[in-house]
Amino acid sequence: MRPNDRKYLKSHEWSKTEGDTATVGISDFAVSHLSDLVFLDLPAVGSAVTAGEPFGEIESVKAVSDIYSPVSGEVVEVNDDLPDNLDTLNSDAFEAGWMIKVKLSGESGELMDAAAYEELLKAEAD
Amino acid sequence: MKQTVLHSVHESLGARMVDFAGWSMPVQYRSIIDEAKLVRERAGLFDLGHMGRVRICGPDAEAFLQKLQTNDASKIAPGRIRYAMILNADGLTQDDILVYREPADDGFFLVINAGNSDRDLGIMRETAKGFANVEVIDQTEELGMIAIQGPLSQKITSELTDINLGELKYYAWARGNICGFEGAMSRTGYTGEDGFEFYLSQEATLATWQKLLELGAGDGLLPCGLGARDILRLEAGMPLYGHEIDESTTPYDAGLDFAVKLTHDFTGRAALEAQRAAGETRRKLVGITSSERRVPRQGYSLHVGDKEIGKVCSGGASPTLGLNIATGYLPLEFAEPGTEITFATRSGQVPATVVPLPFYKRER
Numbered sequence: 001m002r003p004n005d006r007k008y009l010k011s012h013e014w015s016k017t018e019g020d021t022a023t024v025g026i027s028d029f030a031v032s033h034l035s036d037l038v039f040l041d042l043p044a045v046g047s048a049v050t051a052g053e054p055f056g057e058i059e060s061v062k063a064v065s066d067i068y069s070p071v072s073g074e075v076v077e078v079n080d081d082l083p084d085n086l087d088t089l090n091s092d093a094f095e096a097g098w099m100i101k102v103k104l105s106g107e108s109g110e111l112m113d114a115a116a117y118e119e120l121l122k123a124e125a126d
Numbered sequence: 127m128k129q130t131v132l133h134s135v136h137e138s139l140g141a142r143m144v145d146f147a148g149w150s151m152p153v154q155y156r157s158i159i160d161e162a163k164l165v166r167e168r169a170g171l172f173d174l175g176h177m178g179r180v181r182i183c184g185p186d187a188e189a190f191l192q193k194l195q196t197n198d199a200s201k202i203a204p205g206r207i208r209y210a211m212i213l214n215a216d217g218l219t220q221d222d223i224l225v226y227r228e229p230a231d232d233g234f235f236l237v238i239n240a241g242n243s244d245r246d247l248g249i250m251r252e253t254a255k256g257f258a259n260v261e262v263i264d265q266t267e268e269l270g271m272i273a274i275q276g277p278l279s280q281k282i283t284s285e286l287t288d289i290n291l292g293e294l295k296y297y298a299w300a301r302g303n304i305c306g307f308e309g310a311m312s313r314t315g316y317t318g319e320d321g322f323e324f325y326l327s328q329e330a331t332l333a334t335w336q337k338l339l340e341l342g343a344g345d346g347l348l349p350c351g352l353g354a355r356d357i358l359r360l361e362a363g364m365p366l367y368g369h370e371i372d373e374s375t376t377p378y379d380a381g382l383d384f385a386v387k388l389t390h391d392f393t394g395r396a397a398l399e400a401q402r403a404a405g406e407t408r409r410k411l412v413g414i415t416s417s418e419r420r421v422p423r424q425g426y427s428l429h430v431g432d433k434e435i436g437k438v439c440s441g442g443a444s445p446t447l448g449l450n451i452a453t454g455y456l457p458l459e460f461a462e463p464g465t466e467i468t469f470a471t472r473s474g475q476v477p478a479t480v481v482p483l484p485f486y487k488r489e490r
Contacts, residue, residue: 039419061443
């Protein structure tokens with residue numbers, strides 16, 4: 001079971017809300033599906049993100065993928081160490097592998113709880 | 127989607143399966159980088175059941191092949207293999223193929239690309255109409271095809287067969303007892319390493335796959351997917367249809383002159399002679415390396431300053447070189463090794479350098 005203190009997008013990003021701030025990352029499933037990560041591009045502090053729109057790019061040996069934002073708002077903190085330590089995503093996608101913190105102005109209407117996300121992963125595995 | 131005889135084996139190994147030219151094929155079992163390293167350092171096992179396999183026989187088999195393809199079939203000795211092209215009348219590449227003369231000299235065998243096999247078979251059947259006694263037999267469903275690739279291939283394979291592997295030369299093949307079945311194997315591959323490819327009945331393909339994994343367990347042999355095969359062939363500078371070569375390239379454009387012998391009247395010959403008479407080509411297929419993180423990928427544009435000078439044909443992260451590598455056609459003035467260029471990603475230009483091909487050549 002994935003952490004149930006946060007919500008998920010079907011494109012495998014998560015967001016965890018505490019007060020007026022959401023922490024955003026990607027799930028262990030996304031990390032394992034991408035495999036062999038080589039590059040991560042994250043936005044700068046102060047930039048705006050929009051729910052359902054890409055806020056970054058992640059590249060693996062196989063392909064380049066957009067990372068979609070589960071929430072809207074202003075980026076207030078960025079995990080600057082992460083692009084140079086992509087192994088962190090392999091070992092701890094849900095905590096140390098967080099990507100950005102956003103001062104919330106809204107969130108996607110398509111967010112799922114952990115149970116629904118598990119169902120989605122089961123369906124994708126079949 | 128079509129499945130090879132090993133499909134359920136791949137699934138039980140947890141392979142990630144993808145659609146490749148209408149076949150469900152394993153792209154990776156583990157990390158692509160780990161699989162590619164395994165082939166360079168030890169050995170890997172590949173399912174190549176998607177490749178097209180065609181037997182050509184009858185008294186006109188050689189004459190038919192002289193019309194069909196660019197290499198000189200009359201110069202292929204029994205038990206030997208040559209790389210060749212099928213062209214259209216304009217000299218443009220329809221496929222790149224391997225031509226095998228039967229060890230007993232009773233016909234030929236062709237291995238063709240999965241994505242082109244329907245078109246190739248159409249061209250073959252049309253070409254065959256010009257000959258009284260030639261038979262084109264599609265054996266893709268009847269036979270399986272697997273490969274072992276890597277420096278330990280011969281050691282692992284020696285107990286599998288009564289064929290003398292020490293005497294089986296590069297680009298040669300033999301028929302014999304393989305894993306208890308009558309079958310054929312060649313010393314060929316698409317990775318730049320030593321290794322063998324097997325052409326066996328479906329039943330024998332499955333048995334040989336399992337037996338090789340058993341024989342190679344102590345040497346680290348593991349199944350490897352098409353993802354590793356693609357980066358290995360790119361490191362070795364081997365062209366892939368749809369990337370370095372396609373319907374817009376002639377063999378001369380791609381620097382594949384060695385596959386063309388102007389000794390016989392093959393389809394497309396006149397166009398190649400005209401290209402040769404017109405003088406040197408205006409562009410050249412080159413290697414490109416980059417030590418940045420971004421991976422150059424097929425279709426990315428290549429630049430010098432503000433000028434777009436070409437596009438990436440193939441690109442990937444090379445585990446052997448520890449660099450990102452790519453191929454592309456560049457105008458001759460930019461094709462000199464050492465030329466500094468860039469490739470464009472969505473987030474900007476990335477520095478890269480023109481280098482000679484291949485990127486990797488094994489020591490023999």
